[in-house]
Amino acid sequence: MFRSVARSAAGKNLLRRGYATAVPERKVAVLGAAGGIGQPLALLMKLNPLVSQLALYDIANTPGVAADVSHINSRSEVAGYVGEEQLGKALEGCDVVIIPAGVPRKPGMTRDDLFNINAGIVKGLCSAIAKYCPNALVNMISNPVNSTVPIAAEVFKKARTYDERKLCGVTTLDVVRAKTFYAGKAKVNVADVNVPVVGGHAGITILPLFSQATPKANLPEEDIKALTKRTQDGGTEVVEAKAGKGSATLSMAYAGAIFADACLKGLNGFPDVVECSFVQSTVTELPFFASKVRLGKNGVEEVLGLGPLSEYEKEGLESLKPELKSSIEKGIKFANQS
Numbered sequence: 001m002f003r004s005v006a007r008s009a010a011g012k013n014l015l016r017r018g019y020a021t022a023v024p025e026r027k028v029a030v031l032g033a034a035g036g037i038g039q040p041l042a043l044l045m046k047l048n049p050l051v052s053q054l055a056l057y058d059i060a061n062t063p064g065v066a067a068d069v070s071h072i073n074s075r076s077e078v079a080g081y082v083g084e085e086q087l088g089k090a091l092e093g094c095d096v097v098i099i100p101a102g103v104p105r106k107p108g109m110t111r112d113d114l115f116n117i118n119a120g121i122v123k124g125l126c127s128a129i130a131k132y133c134p135n136a137l138v139n140m141i142s143n144p145v146n147s148t149v150p151i152a153a154e155v156f157k158k159a160r161t162y163d164e165r166k167l168c169g170v171t172t173l174d175v176v177r178a179k180t181f182y183a184g185k186a187k188v189n190v191a192d193v194n195v196p197v198v199g200g201h202a203g204i205t206i207l208p209l210f211s212q213a214t215p216k217a218n219l220p221e222e223d224i225k226a227l228t229k230r231t232q233d234g235g236t237e238v239v240e241a242k243a244g245k246g247s248a249t250l251s252m253a254y255a256g257a258i259f260a261d262a263c264l265k266g267l268n269g270f271p272d273v274v275e276c277s278f279v280q281s282t283v284t285e286l287p288f289f290a291s292k293v294r295l296g297k298n299g300v301e302e303v304l305g306l307g308p309l310s311e312y313e314k315e316g317l318e319s320l321k322p323e324l325k326s327s328i329e330k331g332i333k334f335a336n337q338s
């Protein structure tokens with residue numbers, strides 16, 4: 001549904017900022033909107049001019065978050081929804097659904113330790129998505145992403161609504177970290193940096209491809225290894241620094257907002273929107289894999305290949321496969337047995 005906003009104040013603002021003259025109406029929901037990620041993500045999505053309706057859903061505390069965010073001077077109308085009985089209303093008509101619902105890690109835990117709680121949460125939310133907005137593009141943030149994305153796929157398959165182009169695991173934070181760490185080491189402006197990160201979103205399954213990083217810096221092998229390890233351990237670095245008070249929330253909200261913006265741009269027909277994401281894939285023998293994807297009017301229009309890898313990256317790719325395979329299988333099994 002397109003609405004010409006060119007003559008309105010909001011429309012003039014959009015034109016000044018280089019957006020198209022006709023901006024489609026787009027409804028975005030954040031599920032888990034009152035949480036550590038959900039709140040700053042709600043703020044960032046409220047600031048996004050491509051959003052016309054913002055639905056903030058959680059099992060508690062969303063009325064306050066929604067009232068607060070709704071006073072901000074931007075295009076979207078904001079509504080808060082609380083409790084399962086309001087989930088359907090939150091989801092109806094959604095174009096993009098972002099899911100940061102679930103428990104975060106504490107020091108000493110792996111992302112897989114969150115499986116027992118988060119798998120059930122994600123399964124319930126995805127069943128509701130299948131019912132109320134089966135065509136929405138789902139951005140899965142809840143951990144363990146390597147398992148929650150396969151769970152979502154199985155739920156959608158069972159509901160006969162599965163479209164692999166509409167399900168994305170959000171791995172943008174790995175890219176955000178790789179860029180920052182590379183820029184620091186290479187002494188270049190982070191705004192100019194690009195680093196693809198492939199594989200999955202946990203420990204060694206996170207594989208940054210620094211051999212493809214731009215601008216080229218010809219860093220020595222020890223630096224590349226240290227940067228790779230720091231990117232793989234980036235989440236743990238934050239979990240330990242927060243010392244029991246959760247995991248990355250602000251950088252994740254930033255990363256989630258970048259990915260959701262890319263999805264919206266793709267849906268609206270912007271050309272050449274490419275981000276890394278954990279999606280259904282044939283890039284390797286694994287059924288899900290993170291790599292660069294092209295986002296378009298139907299979601300993931302194209303899953304891009306890995307490009308040339310260094311010997312070190314080739315080894316990393318082989319080493320990550322068993323863990324990633326077992327996390328994917330764990331998700332599929334859970335979705336089908338319960």
Ligand SMILES: NC(=O)c1ccc[n+]([C@@H]2O[C@H](COP(=O)([O-])OP(=O)(O)OC[C@H]3O[C@@H](n4cnc5c(N)ncnc54)[C@H](O)[C@@H]3O)[C@@H](O)[C@H]2O)c1
Pocket residue numbers: 031032033034035036037038057058059060100101102103104105114118121124125140141142143144145170171172173174201246247248249252
């Ligand atoms: N993909 C990534 O890169 C990435 C990065 C950081 C965190 N995470 C993950 O995101 C998740 C959320 O992290 P957080 O720090 O915001 O946690 P948090 O505990 O601060 O917030 C989670 C929110 O989810 C809500 N919630 C729980 N069950 C729900 C349900 N059934 N429906 C709707 N909402 C529900 C809670 O009420 C809470 O407000 C965790 O699983 C964390 O591991 C992923």
Ligand SMILES: O=C(O)C[C@H](O)C(=O)O
Pocket residue numbers: 104105111143173234235236238239247248
């Ligand atoms: O590390 C975590 O548990 C949260 C998230 O996956 C991250 O990478 O920050």
